[in-house]
Amino acid sequence: MWISFYNNKGIGDTLLLTAGNCDRYDAVVTRNGDVTQVVNKENNEVIGYNIHEVSKYVIIDANGHFALTPEQQEVVMNLIKDAGFDVANLDLTPKEALVVGYVEECVPHEDSDHLNVTQTRVSDDTVLQIVCGAPNVAAGQKVVVATPGTVMPSGAIIWAGELRGVPSAGMLCSARELGLENAPQVRGILVLDDDAVVGTPFIG
Template identity: 45%
Template sequence: MIVSYNLEAVGDTLIIVVAKGNSKEVSVVKKDNVACIIENETDQILGWNIFNASHHITNLNGNGQIELSSSQITELNLTLKEAGFSHEFEVDNSPKFVVGYVHTCTPHEDSDHLTVNDIEVDNGEHLQIVCGAPNIKAGLKVVVAKVGAMMPDGLIIWPGELRGVKSFGMVCSAKELHLPNAPKEKGILELDDSYEVGSRFNLPQ
């Protein structure tokens, strides 16, 4: 699940995204301070809004994607239960932005600028990621936004497909990460050897 909270920009509402919808037609079931968003075509739950969230969940703060502690998840589940919903959430605080290592970088067979990359991330996992950056190459350490990450501009990273090749994440530029003094030139952020492959990459607050 992808959880975001921004009191200044959105108000006291906790936004939870659990799936990517394929249709624009949705229904909203609202009970008390909880709203459940459901895709009409599939009856799949896409997300939840918890209104007046700070009255139900303690120590809420942030200005974008946040991680909920185990105690906050307990409070969230209690809020849903008291509102009459049976859904329960589990804690998942695995990092969504990590240091990756590009093992291989192969030209895309159906593109003159895309590459297909085998990138090692955390826990020894390897992801196939299609990238269009001109400076990507094997041997680089990079920042990977994994599936389930929310970019600083609000973009959510889902599994995708570019010109027939599946892609499971995004290799990020400094500008996309909203890092200070990000270069204007196009290209991914290249990390030096001081960064450990698989470690969490912290975004500026």
């Protein structure tokens, strides 16, 4: 999932598009005109584009993370293509990031005394393996899932990765991480009512 950032006062007139992260020593940066592409040389995946002097091409009324409109997507796609970069697999359509999930399985992490490995359904055809350290996580719960690419209220971005050597694709969220009013300050994920519908957007 691609994430869009723009902050003219903070970083200048540059649109930042990101789909992942990597060690800076693994980043291969190529600039053609007003477009910079960032590739992770470890897996040869494109993880970012910067569109410099973007206001020459499209008006962006945003400050921070935002969703590109269909018209903005078309302009940006054409800019990247015209700069000589492949856009065949580039999809800038905003996706629902925080969704209702169902914990189908929860087993202890073999290399941790507090982590659990869950299999959490987020749609009819998608189950994510998510490692969770919350003490109250259990199979059979309806939960809030931050899917990879989610920008949390704190500004942190959730990416797929590993925890203690186990792949983890997302995060099961607490009320505090979701920025909910009167969120309890104790550790633990937010457990939703049983009638919450899996795969639907979470509205706090």
